[in-house]
Amino acid sequence: MVHQMDQLSWEGCTPVNANLSRLRSRLRARRGTGLLALIVAMVTVASMALSGGAATAGGGTGTAFYAHGVDPQFGVCRGVDPSCYHNWYNFDPAKNGYHVLVFTKTAGPRHADLGPALGAGLDPTLTAANAVQNGMIRLGRQNGFSVDWTEDTSVFASPATLFKYNAILFFTSRTALDDAAQSSLRIYMEGGGAFIGVHNAFGTEYNWNWYLGLLGNAQLYDHGPVQTATVDLTTRHDSSTSSLPSSWTGEDEWYNLTTEPTGVRVLATVNEKSMPTDPPTGYYGSPGMGGDHPVAWCQYYDGGRAWLTTMGHDAGDWAADSTYPGAQQFQKLLVGGIKSAMGETSFCK
Numbered sequence: 001m002v003h004q005m006d007q008l009s010w011e012g013c014t015p016v017n018a019n020l021s022r023l024r025s026r027l028r029a030r031r032g033t034g035l036l037a038l039i040v041a042m043v044t045v046a047s048m049a050l051s052g053g054a055a056t057a058g059g060g061t062g063t064a065f066y067a068h069g070v071d072p073q074f075g076v077c078r079g080v081d082p083s084c085y086h087n088w089y090n091f092d093p094a095k096n097g098y099h100v101l102v103f104t105k106t107a108g109p110r111h112a113d114l115g116p117a118l119g120a121g122l123d124p125t126l127t128a129a130n131a132v133q134n135g136m137i138r139l140g141r142q143n144g145f146s147v148d149w150t151e152d153t154s155v156f157a158s159p160a161t162l163f164k165y166n167a168i169l170f171f172t173s174r175t176a177l178d179d180a181a182q183s184s185l186r187i188y189m190e191g192g193g194a195f196i197g198v199h200n201a202f203g204t205e206y207n208w209n210w211y212l213g214l215l216g217n218a219q220l221y222d223h224g225p226v227q228t229a230t231v232d233l234t235t236r237h238d239s240s241t242s243s244l245p246s247s248w249t250g251e252d253e254w255y256n257l258t259t260e261p262t263g264v265r266v267l268a269t270v271n272e273k274s275m276p277t278d279p280p281t282g283y284y285g286s287p288g289m290g291g292d293h294p295v296a297w298c299q300y301y302d303g304g305r306a307w308l309t310t311m312g313h314d315a316g317d318w319a320a321d322s323t324y325p326g327a328q329q330f331q332k333l334l335v336g337g338i339k340s341a342m343g344e345t346s347f348c349k
Contacts, residue, residue: 071263074213076302079263080348086303089191091166091343098145098342100196101165102136105151108174111200113315118151132171132198135318135331143335145342156181159188166342167194170201171312177205186210189304194341198334199312202255214301216261216308218294222282223253226313228325230274231295234266238298239345240307240336241267250326252317254293255310256286261297265348268296268309268333296333298340298348305347307337 070077077084104114115130126133126149133149140147145166155161157180162168168188170176177185189195195214202220205211212219232247254270270293272278279288296309311317312334316324322331340347 071213073217074210074302076210076213078213078299078301080265080299082300082347084300084303085305086190086192088303089163089193091163091192093166093342093344098167098344099165100136100140100145100147100338100342101155101162101168102133102147102149102171103151103155103168103176104132104149104171105153105176106173106200107176109200109203110173111171111313113313113318114171118149120152120154122150122152122155123148124150124152129315131315131318132312135320136169138320139331139335143339145338153178153181156184159184159191162188162193163191165193167196167338169196169198169338170204171198172204173200174204174206182208182210186302189214189302189306191303193304194338194343195301195304195306196334196338196341197306197308199255199310201308202257202310210302214306216264216297216299216306218257218259218261220255220310221258222284222286223255224275224277224280224282224288226251226253227276227280228274229254230271231268231311231326231329232271233268235349238265238267238336238349239340239347240296240298240333243332243336244329248326248329250311250330251324252295252311252313252326254280254295256280256282256289257294257310258286260289260292261294261308264297264299264308266294266297269293270295296337298337300348305341305343307341307348309334309337 104118106114110117113131115127115133118124136149137147153176156177162184197215200220202215202218206219228249228251230247231250233241233244236242236246254275272280272288272290272293281287295311298307311330314324316322317327317330319327322328339345
């Protein structure tokens with residue numbers, strides 16, 4: 001057909017030449033309109049980003065930009081709008097129950113409450129010194145969810161393995177995942193999984209931008225000495241905070257973050273003025289975070305739910321009937337966060 005039209009035009013068929021000319025004019029006009037629309041769309045997106053599209057750490061209301069598009073820094077939908085959530089994988093807890101995987105691999109500093117490094121595979125032998133793992137097993141038994149534990153990256157080799165768990169908890173350090181494991185974790189979250197980041201999860205995967213976003217755009221820079229301070233809730237309406245007092249005295253390293261979390265709902269902060277060393281100057285010179293020093297927050301991220309806290313430094317935080325300052329409140333907060341991220345209770349309200 002194309003060859004026939006070319007032949008007719010070359011034979012001087014005036015009606016064909018005229019029709020082709022009009023067609024070309026219309027295509028040029030449409031092409032110009034499409035280009036204009038693209039330019040307008042790009043300007044609109046840029047304006048939304050520059051005008052504070054993400055909720056700030058203290059604000060926590062999310063934006064339509066994240067819910068209906070992507071966060072340009074991380075290339076995912078994130079924030080506190082549930083439209084960022086993908087209910088794609090059927091976890092079916094009514095049939096299968098609730099299950100949590102605790103991942104404690106450390107490729108750098110290892111907190112004493114993690115105890116000695118674990119053997120290969122799933123559920124390796126624990127000692128009494130593995131306070132985090134033992135504490136999570138106990139909390140699971142007391143609150144209706146089972147717990148597996150590992151420091152073996154090969155457990156993350158397939159998303160199918162991760163989808164056996166309603167939530168995955170990280171208390172890790174430095175580079176904990178290889179390429180295959182990173183891919184599996186992302187697919188798990190995209191299917192509606194839940195991530196719980198605790199304490200030195202913020203000192204993990206510094207060179208992986210997607211993981212930085214998973215943490216809420218905040219990572220460990222340094223911290224001051226272990227000391228007591230007042231923890232203040234910023235909301236009593238969230239299911240992970242509803243059983244807690246409005247404030248309590250806790251003890252921790254109180255991580256100085258870079259930067260403050262953005263696009264999240266902050267659940268609790270620590271009052272630097274209540275610390276013996278105000279400001280809590282860190283070992284790399286950070287002057288603390290000032291009046292807005294978050295220690296727990298939540299967000300939807302790339303299809304899944306993420307609940308995060310920088311607390312949990314000491315073995316006393318994880319012990320049963322602990323008298324360590326703030327331990328009972330930390331455990332209630334953590335269990336509430338796990339239940340909400342798994343979907344057992346409402347999330348990030």
